[in-house]
Amino acid sequence: MVEASPPATETIADDDTCPVCHLLIYAPVRTQCSHILCASCMAQWADTTSTTNIIHSSLDLDLREFDPNYDPAYDLEASCPMCRTQTSAQPDTELSRELEERYPKTYQGRKEEEEVDRGQRSGQGGVEGVMILIGNRHRLERGSGDDNQHDWTFFVRLSRPDLVEHVHVNLHPTFRPPRVTLSKAPFEVRRLGWGTFTLQAVIVLKNPYVWVQSVEEDEKENELKLQWTLDFEGRGRQGRVRAKVIKEEGTEELDGIARRTRSGGVRREEERRSPVRYPHMDPEFET
Structure with a gap:
């Protein structure tokens, strides 16, 4: 009987090795200074300071193809670990597919290692970075005279x-309802109106995650409040926000009570309010 030979070892080319961890590059990101490394390695160097300041950026920046497992590295400014210049990194999805096809066994092993590392960070209450895009798309509806x-x-x-x-x-x-609750992605609200105004978005995390306002002062909140003024120039505009979350243990019961109290208070407040409606600004106005 012929014994089965062990699987051949995949030899990793030097160009496919991360310059930081010296392993096969996993979830590669490419810096503005043209260096390629693992997203998790880039995240170790990234400036993940929590901030609610909105940095305006192009509408071309999109999260749909971004690997959610490595959000801290996404478009965050950092000192490049190779040349020490200030830079940012973007996911290289094409290279990721090539590496997975070239080294299927090694790439799968790297994926499992990264998932374990991430689970340990989350389970131990480690702070994680989250990138948020907030903004509006816009299209002008031509009407007769001044009815645009x-x-x-x-x-x-x-x-x-x-x-x-x-x-x-x-x-x-003047919109009805003046408050909209979105329970699943995509988190979007579409309306038709005449003028700009400032909206407020309140992002509520699932228990037991909370937003970290300050690590040093141990400031944590279940809600993150952001404001955005509608932009009707061209196709619209968007901004980026860098934030932090942390997983807390043993907060399920207290958090549930707090949420019920807050939601009940909101409903009672809205029941008391009876704002004036303007049909010309409210596409959902019913007479």
Whole structure:
């Protein structure tokens, strides 16, 4: 009987090895200074300071093809671990597919290692970075005379949508309803109106995750509030927000009580309010 030979070892080319961890590059990102490394290695160097300041950027920046497992490295400015220049990194999905096809066994092994490492960080209450895109798309609806209207879509996109319980969007009080709750991605609200105004988005995380406002002062919140003023110039505009989340243990019961209290308070407040409606600004106005 002929014994089966052990599987051949995959020899990794030097160009396919991460310069930081010296392993096969997994979930590769490419820096502006043209270096390629693992997204998780880049994340170790990234500046993941929590901030609610919105950095305006192009509408071309999109999270749909981004690997949610490595959000800290996504478009964050950092000192490049190779040349030490300030840079940012973008996922290289084409190279990722090539490496997986070239080294299927090794790539699968790297994937399992990264998932274990990530699970340990989350399970031990490690702080993780989350990238948020907030903005609006816009299209001008031509009417007769001065009857032009703006078809706009407000959106909130996150690199970790799986952590979100829901997103509350507070519109102008002339819209009905003035408050919209979105329970699953995509978190978008589309309306037709005449003028711009400032919206507020309240991003509520699933228990036991909380937003970290300050690691040093141990400031944590279940909700993250962001404001966005509609932009009707061209196709619209968006901004980026870098935030942090942490997984807390033993908060399920208290968090559930707090949520019920908050949601009940919101309903009672909305029942008391009876804002004036303007049909010309509210596409859902019913007479």
